[in-house]
Amino acid sequence: MMRRLLCTDLDRTLIPNGAQAESPGARARFRLLAGRDDVTLAYVSGRHRALIEQAIADYDLPQPDYAVADVGATIYRVKAGSWEILEEWEAQVAPDWRGLSHDALRDLVQISPALTLQEQEKQNRHKLSFYLNLDADIPALLERLREVLAREEVKANLIYSIDEAAAVGLLDVLPAGANKLHAIRFLMETKQFALADTLFAGDSGNDLDVLLSEVPSVLVANAASEVRALASAAQHPSLYFARGGYLGMNGHYSAGILEGAAYFWPEADGWLRAKN
Numbered sequence: 001m002m003r004r005l006l007c008t009d010l011d012r013t014l015i016p017n018g019a020q021a022e023s024p025g026a027r028a029r030f031r032l033l034a035g036r037d038d039v040t041l042a043y044v045s046g047r048h049r050a051l052i053e054q055a056i057a058d059y060d061l062p063q064p065d066y067a068v069a070d071v072g073a074t075i076y077r078v079k080a081g082s083w084e085i086l087e088e089w090e091a092q093v094a095p096d097w098r099g100l101s102h103d104a105l106r107d108l109v110q111i112s113p114a115l116t117l118q119e120q121e122k123q124n125r126h127k128l129s130f131y132l133n134l135d136a137d138i139p140a141l142l143e144r145l146r147e148v149l150a151r152e153e154v155k156a157n158l159i160y161s162i163d164e165a166a167a168v169g170l171l172d173v174l175p176a177g178a179n180k181l182h183a184i185r186f187l188m189e190t191k192q193f194a195l196a197d198t199l200f201a202g203d204s205g206n207d208l209d210v211l212l213s214e215v216p217s218v219l220v221a222n223a224a225s226e227v228r229a230l231a232s233a234a235q236h237p238s239l240y241f242a243r244g245g246y247l248g249m250n251g252h253y254s255a256g257i258l259e260g261a262a263y264f265w266p267e268a269d270g271w272l273r274a275k276n
């Protein structure tokens, strides 16, 4: 049996939580596609596990077979509602942190009172997350953190953003090799999915590494114009731009994922049309 790996970002890709409207029935069609025995479903998100489970419940999303959480730092195998960390992935990313545990790295990088550890559910073995006081000199603090990490020979990505609503900075420290693209390649290699049988769907900046990789990908039609411009400038052969019109849908969110599936996988087009 032909096996396919369907990977999708969640926020504003599968989850219709953007400004644009969702086509009626699009998510129900997505559930049909994802529910097939020959389709393996992987969610690929910046969300941590609890927030992915929350989204599944809130938006009636299908249970995935895998969940790439924490922007690639953690991969879960999901089976009959139980979530297990993929130890092979942990082993693959651990050397970036020189094998240091979460708590050992926390002790190394907690160098300023402006850094406060986030809640336990937002931490993971290879995700160390802090709040940052916006009154602090943040560029200087990030520079000092980079120096500490370099001195300790820890290869980490520092992902800094601002939660405008809460007026607080957010800082994630992740293994340098842990990102959406590496996690998807890892699933393809270890679970034996060919490139032609893999599809990724995304909408935003942290999806670009996958959208512009060798992995066949679709950019949903509701993607921000900056992301669309960056992606189209690259003229990337394995990237499809959802535009709407497929089965009368608008190409936003799950409709865009389905449009991409039909473009790359002609059989999927047949399945979707047969259910119409």
Ligand SMILES: [Mg+2]
Pocket: 009, 010, 011, 012, 013, 202, 203, 204
């Ligand atoms: Mg998104």
